[in-house]
Amino acid sequence: xxxxxxxxxxxxxxxxxxxxxxxxxxxxxxxxxxxxxxxxxxxxxxxxxxxxxxxxxxxxxxxxxxxxxxxxxxxxxxxxxxxxxxxxxxxxxxxxxxxxxxxxxxxxxxxxxxxxxxxxxxxxxxxxxxxxxxxxxxxxxxxxxxxxxxxxxxxxxxxxxxxxxxxxxxxxxxxxxxxxxxxxxxxxxxxxxxxxxxxxxxxxxxxxxxxxxxxxxxxxxxxxxxxxxxxxxxxxxxxxxxxxxxxxxxxxxxxxxxxxxxxxxxxxxxxxxxxxxxxxxxxxxxxxxxxxxxxxxxxxxxxxxxxxxxxxxxxx
Amino acid sequence: xxxxxxxxxxxxxxxxxxxxxxxxxxxxxxxxxxxxxxxxxxxxxxxxxxxxxxxxxxxxxxxxxxxxxxxxxxxxxxxxxxxxxxxxxxxxxxxxxxxxxxxxxxxxxxxxxxxxxxxxxxxxxxxxxxxxxxxxxxxxxxxxxxxxxxxxxxxxxxxxxxxxxxxxxxxxxxxxxxxxxxxxxxxxxxxxxxxxxxxxxxxxxxxxxxxxxxxxxxxxxxxxxxxxxxxxxxxxxxxxxxxxxxxxxxxxxxxxxxxxxxxxxxxxxxxxxxxxxxxxxxxxxxxxxxxxxxxxxxxxxxxxxxxxxxxxxxxx
Numbered sequence: 001x002x003x004x005x006x007x008x009x010x011x012x013x014x015x016x017x018x019x020x021x022x023x024x025x026x027x028x029x030x031x032x033x034x035x036x037x038x039x040x041x042x043x044x045x046x047x048x049x050x051x052x053x054x055x056x057x058x059x060x061x062x063x064x065x066x067x068x069x070x071x072x073x074x075x076x077x078x079x080x081x082x083x084x085x086x087x088x089x090x091x092x093x094x095x096x097x098x099x100x101x102x103x104x105x106x107x108x109x110x111x112x113x114x115x116x117x118x119x120x121x122x123x124x125x126x127x128x129x130x131x132x133x134x135x136x137x138x139x140x141x142x143x144x145x146x147x148x149x150x151x152x153x154x155x156x157x158x159x160x161x162x163x164x165x166x167x168x169x170x171x172x173x174x175x176x177x178x179x180x181x182x183x184x185x186x187x188x189x190x191x192x193x194x195x196x197x198x199x200x201x202x203x204x205x206x207x208x209x210x211x212x213x214x215x216x217x218x219x220x221x222x223x224x225x226x227x228x229x230x231x232x233x234x235x236x237x238x239x240x241x242x243x244x245x246x247x248x249x250x251x252x253x254x255x256x257x258x259x260x261x262x263x264x265x266x267x268x269x270x271x272x273x274x275x276x277x278x279x280x281x282x283x284x285x286x287x288x289x290x291x292x293x294x295x296x297x298x299x300x301x302x303x304x305x306x307x308x309x310x311x312x313x314x315x316x
Numbered sequence: 317x318x319x320x321x322x323x324x325x326x327x328x329x330x331x332x333x334x335x336x337x338x339x340x341x342x343x344x345x346x347x348x349x350x351x352x353x354x355x356x357x358x359x360x361x362x363x364x365x366x367x368x369x370x371x372x373x374x375x376x377x378x379x380x381x382x383x384x385x386x387x388x389x390x391x392x393x394x395x396x397x398x399x400x401x402x403x404x405x406x407x408x409x410x411x412x413x414x415x416x417x418x419x420x421x422x423x424x425x426x427x428x429x430x431x432x433x434x435x436x437x438x439x440x441x442x443x444x445x446x447x448x449x450x451x452x453x454x455x456x457x458x459x460x461x462x463x464x465x466x467x468x469x470x471x472x473x474x475x476x477x478x479x480x481x482x483x484x485x486x487x488x489x490x491x492x493x494x495x496x497x498x499x500x501x502x503x504x505x506x507x508x509x510x511x512x513x514x515x516x517x518x519x520x521x522x523x524x525x526x527x528x529x530x531x532x533x534x535x536x537x538x539x540x541x542x543x544x545x546x547x548x549x550x551x552x553x554x555x556x557x558x559x560x561x562x563x564x565x566x567x568x569x570x571x572x573x574x575x576x577x578x579x580x581x582x583x584x585x586x587x588x589x590x591x592x593x594x595x596x597x598x599x600x601x602x603x604x605x606x607x608x609x610x611x612x613x614x615x616x617x618x619x620x621x622x623x624x625x626x627x628x629x630x631x632x
Binding site: 160161162163164166167168169171172174175176178179184185188192193194195196197200203204207208210212216244246247248249250272273 | 476477478479480482483484485487488490491492494495500501504505508509510511512513516519520523524526528532560563564565566
């Protein structure tokens with residue numbers, strides 16, 4: 001566990017900074033985007049120039065976050081990485097900026113400490129929980145837009161308050177951002193109740209490949225790059241499909257393997273207590289949380305499956 | 317809107333009562349059962365005899381509520397109806413007790429006022445929100461079991477904090493009951509995160525048949541009897557699959573056709589505003605509500621599809 005600075009120190013640095021670039025991780029999810037959006041709007045409210053950069057395209061459903069995207073017309077003076085545990089998560093377009101990050105705000109226990117300063121709280125369900133406190137401490141009003149950004153992070157990283165990372169504090173912060181005007185009816189509809197055609201198609205294909213192992217205690221699902229293309233899906237359609245295998249009755253370890261453009265497989269591990277997902281991923285050179293972890297496997301599908309199942313066997 | 321007594325009045329009556337029968341509505345859901353369970357355990361903690369009665373069987377997944385069921389070995393002296401808007405919702409086994417209910421605690425704006433006293437708060441997302449305050453005011457400790465009962469009511473009536481009835485206050489109460497020991501990890505898993513293998517299999521098959529019509533404004537999905545058998549699914553596995561087609565982006569009319577044992581097709585229609593689902597079903601001899609309706613079609617799949625799509629065309 002790396003050393004963390006205090007909330008007060010992080011806020012002091014942000015308030016002193018000018019021309020701030022806010023970085024999101026690749027394959028952006030609601031927490032990296034929502035937390036970055038909240039920080040962006042708070043910094044802009046303080047009269048600062050700020051913009052967001054993400055290596056991968058941002059799904060249109062996140063348009064309401066109103067992210068000002070970095071356009072290279074100015075030179076950042078301070079770089080903040082949001083919800084990014086290690087430099088491998090930046091992606092091509094932002095990795096050079098990521099390497100010189102001045103500050104990282106994150107909730108991953110595995111944060112590698114790559115930034116100049118790191119504010120990390122592994123007990124937070126989402127980076128948005130930490131960002132809520134950062135913005136409160138910045139003494140800038142939590143507008144309805146900032147509240148909606150924070151609600152997006154909180155709700156998406158907890159599966160709408162359903163996952164095991166959810167705490168009493170998560171609900172307290174949710175209550176406060178709803179009071180500040182987070183548009184929870186519209187956001188819940190947008191984030192949890194609707195599905196693109198291509199998302200449905202890729203789920204359909206992925207679930208057709210479900211295999212059960214170890215007496216049904218492990219379910220493994222995969223999608224190849226050809227299938228992703230065939231479904232007309234892009235990476236944003238793939239967000240969250242990793243929760244499908246573990247949700248099956250009797251399953252304690254859910255594995256999702258999706259092929260990347262490079263041909264290698266991104267492996268996502270989701271477990272129920274007491275199975276340690278981080279140990280499974282660690283055996284394959286990856287990392288993550290107790291219940292959710294991941295790694296990348298260079299090799300063909302059958303080899304990748306065999307390697308993953310061998311690690312699962314050690315934990316079951 | 318009927319007259320409501322105050323929280324203080326309701327608590328005073330409960331504290332004066334002895335031998336208390338707590339009634340749940342028929343087809344019991346998590347709110348009627350969880351709220352009744354919380355009240356039951358609080359009354360028992362106050363040294364009172366109390367039991368729960370429900371006309372319909374209670375699903376095994378609610379065993380953790382530890383409901384003491386009424387066994388007719390004693391005569392109730394006071395009857396409390398929980399989450400029951402009108403006498404038609406009692407069901408055969410409890411309707412006679414329901415008619416002489418002394419107190420009703422409910423959050424339905426349509427409550428008919430059938431009970432001697434009614435504590436009704438239509439702004440509450442769940443009866444459990446009101447029951448939380450009742451128990452706090454009774455000055456009996458909120459044990460982990462009571463907290464889990466209340467969490468069950470809160471979370472099930474809001475679709476785990478996703479539905480439009482959710483408020484900041486719902487999240488505040490959730491935070492408090494989690495602090496009091498509600499077992500949210502186990503409960504969320506039990507109530508929201510699990511899917512049988514056969515349910516997943518039937519969804520997989522049904523979604524493989526999705527067809528889009530009228531420029532994607534209508535999605536039609538079907539499953540044959542052979543496929544239901546092949547998936548090992550029974551009717552409980554098919555519950556709720558009808559929500560799949562309408563949840564697709566751009567779809568205003570979602571149609572699900574499932575073949576019955578007789579060979580005919582049960583057609584379920586789900587629409588978004590302003591499309592009238594009842595009119596579509598009415599054209600096929602069925603009926604229902606504005607957003608959800610159904611009918612039965614005697615004939616082969618292709619004829620059934622053509623007939624349904626002709627009715628959809630009239631409404632689009």
